[in-house]
Amino acid sequence: AQRVTQPEKLLSVFKGAPVELKCNYSYSGSPELFWYVQYSRQRLQLLLRHISRESIKGFTADLNKGETSFHLKKPFAQEEDSAMYYCALSPSDTGRRALTFGSGTRLQVQP
Amino acid sequence: DTGVSQNPRHKITKRGQNVTFRCDPISEHNRLYWYRQTLGQGPEFLTYFQNEAQLEKSRLLSDRFSAERPKGSFSTLEIQRTEQGDSAMYLCASTPVSSYNSPLHFGNGTRLTVT
Numbered sequence: 001a002q003r004v005t006q007p008e009k010l011l012s013v014f015k016g017a018p019v020e021l022k023c024n025y026s027y028s029g030s031p032e033l034f035w036y037v038q039y040s041r042q043r044l045q046l047l048l049r050h051i052s053r054e055s056i057k058g059f060t061a062d063l064n065k066g067e068t069s070f071h072l073k074k075p076f077a078q079e080e081d082s083a084m085y086y087c088a089l090s091p092s093d094t095g096r097r098a099l100t101f102g103s104g105t106r107l108q109v110q111p
Numbered sequence: 112d113t114g115v116s117q118n119p120r121h122k123i124t125k126r127g128q129n130v131t132f133r134c135d136p137i138s139e140h141n142r143l144y145w146y147r148q149t150l151g152q153g154p155e156f157l158t159y160f161q162n163e164a165q166l167e168k169s170r171l172l173s174d175r176f177s178a179e180r181p182k183g184s185f186s187t188l189e190i191q192r193t194e195q196g197d198s199a200m201y202l203c204a205s206t207p208v209s210s211y212n213s214p215l216h217f218g219n220g221t222r223l224t225v226t
């Protein structure tokens with residue numbers, strides 16, 4: 001069975017400060033990791049995934065298999081980044097694509 | 112809006128009643144997923160379909176829950192004899208199986224309140 005842990009329920013930073021949202025996972029096989037975001041009154045949507053190695057809206061995340069982590073980072077937070085962030089894991093080696101989500105971290109960026 | 116559509120948006124029911132939710136996925140998305148989300152938690156996987164075949168069910172899906180996707184297009188999730196613990200947001204998501212890298216596209220959800 002797989003598990004995703006997001007230790008912080010709330011992260012509050014000031015505009016322009018660096019942000020790091022933590023995510024740790026446990027899975028014995030080969031996982032695919034994602035970050036999903038939910039802005040106020042909007043649906044849950046994909047932010048980024050580790051296989052793409054992309055930067056979206058200034059956010060990046062590196063999969064660290066040794067530490068089983070997939071932390072989300074942004075060097076300079078913006079007020080529009082305020083949202084609920086969910087880390088998710090898909091057991092890509094099984095092909096089922098069903099995601100296991102963490103409990104989420106609310107990011108508040110204050111002016 | 113051509114995204115995933117869920118109806119109704121809100122449902123209030125009394126304990127013991129049956130409820131049914133509907134999900135219309137993005138057209139031509141083969142896979143359809145149901146998730147449940149309670150306050151302060153992330154979405155929890157319930158079940159998924161590939162076309163009309165229900166391929167997996169979570170143990171969260173008790174025998175009071177049943178999901179169908181009869182023609183491989185829209186899906187319904189029925190909860191029989193609702194309990195207060197069933198109160199949650201029920202999310203539907205879809206994705207094309209043909210594209211491995213395609214993410215899940217979520218609907219806005221149906222919020223169920225059991226009184």
